[in-house]
Amino acid sequence: xxxxxxxxxxxxxxxxxxxxxxxxxxxxxxxxxxxxxxxxxxxxxxxxxxxxxxxxxxxxxxxxxxxxxxxxxxxxxxxxxxxxxxxxxxxxxxxxxxxxxxxxxxxxxx
Amino acid sequence: xxxxxxxxxxxxxxxxxxxxxxxxxxxxxxxxxxxxxxxxxxxxxxxxxxxxxxxxxxxxxxxxxxxxxxxxxxxxxxxxxxxxxxxxxxxxxxxxxxxxxxxxxxxxxxxxxxx
Numbered sequence: 001x002x003x004x005x006x007x008x009x010x011x012x013x014x015x016x017x018x019x020x021x022x023x024x025x026x027x028x029x030x031x032x033x034x035x036x037x038x039x040x041x042x043x044x045x046x047x048x049x050x051x052x053x054x055x056x057x058x059x060x061x062x063x064x065x066x067x068x069x070x071x072x073x074x075x076x077x078x079x080x081x082x083x084x085x086x087x088x089x090x091x092x093x094x095x096x097x098x099x100x101x102x103x104x105x106x107x108x109x110x
Numbered sequence: 111x112x113x114x115x116x117x118x119x120x121x122x123x124x125x126x127x128x129x130x131x132x133x134x135x136x137x138x139x140x141x142x143x144x145x146x147x148x149x150x151x152x153x154x155x156x157x158x159x160x161x162x163x164x165x166x167x168x169x170x171x172x173x174x175x176x177x178x179x180x181x182x183x184x185x186x187x188x189x190x191x192x193x194x195x196x197x198x199x200x201x202x203x204x205x206x207x208x209x210x211x212x213x214x215x216x217x218x219x220x221x222x223x224x225x
Contacts, residue, residue, distance in 0.1 A: 028214075032211035041214040043200060044153065082213050087151055096141055096204065097166055100153040 002027040004092050006101025006109075017081045019038035021104045026071065030092040033066060033073050038087045047088075049076070065070055080108045114138050116216035122223045123191060128141075130187045131220045133201030141165075142184035143202040143214065144176060146162050153200070159184055160206065196224045 019067050025033075032107045035047035048062045050057045050073065063070050063076045064086040074094075077084055090101040114135045123129055137143065143166070144156040158166035159178040173189045184201060201217040 034213060038151075043218050045216070048215045049213060089153060094213065096143075096158055096160070096206070097155060098214060099155070099171075101151075103151050 001029060002092055002094065002099040003092060004101040006104060007092050008097060009102065010107070012107045013080050014082055015080060015082060017079050017080055018063075019084070019106055021075045021088055021106075022072065023074070023092075023101050024070075024072050025092040025099075027036065027092070028068075028071065030094045032075060032093045033064070034091050034093075034098070035075050036062060036089045036091065036100075037081050038089065040086075044089060058100050077106075080106075082108050082110060083091045101107075114201055114203055114215050115218050116199075116217040118220060120220065120221050120223075122225065124213055124225050125193060126181050127191050128187070128189045129191060129222070130185055131199055131201075131222075133184045133186075134199075135182055135203040135215070135217075136201055137205070137215060139203040139205045139215075141183050141204050141206055142178065142181070143204075144184065145200040145202060145216075147200060147219070149186060149197070149200040157184075165211055189224075191224050193224050198222070201215075 006023045036044035037047045052090040061078045066073045084089045087103045091098045113216045116133045141160045143158045157176040168222045175187045198219045200219045202214040204212045204214040
């Protein structure tokens, strides 16, 4: 089955800096890669996703890149703000089954 | 209006009891899921139903039994609760698309605590 590894597990940045979270997946047939943000005590919320026929996607301060050959994908957050503090999950799917990474606790410090 | 709603939000019960969690979605999606999030925040798929048909059944003890009376509802019944069942259970839904996988929308979760 699919295996998704996510790094780092914790990330502290100063407000205004950029944050990068990286994931790798094992199943070359995976073709959909969403990213979720989960605030403390809340539900996971989709923030951006990318499909295997696209190498990069951007939405305001958030961007995701995908390298299918290396089976890597990354989340980039620019100009971080305190409200970006949360746990971020990457995921990979083939069909309807989403396999999640282990999460990254992002802390944006003032 | 809440798109994916779960009840109850909190469930505290004794070991050995049987309990149910309910989920409803008003997004018109045809696929629903149950996930378990443990104390380390790891999110893992348990079950998935598409139009009332079971399509994903991960390695979950048979004490857990999902039921989907229609495509807008997916319930989870748990028999003989154990300490290790303590977790947050999330329901999610998505729409099967011809263009490939579609985003999954999560409910607010049910926090289950076993005493």
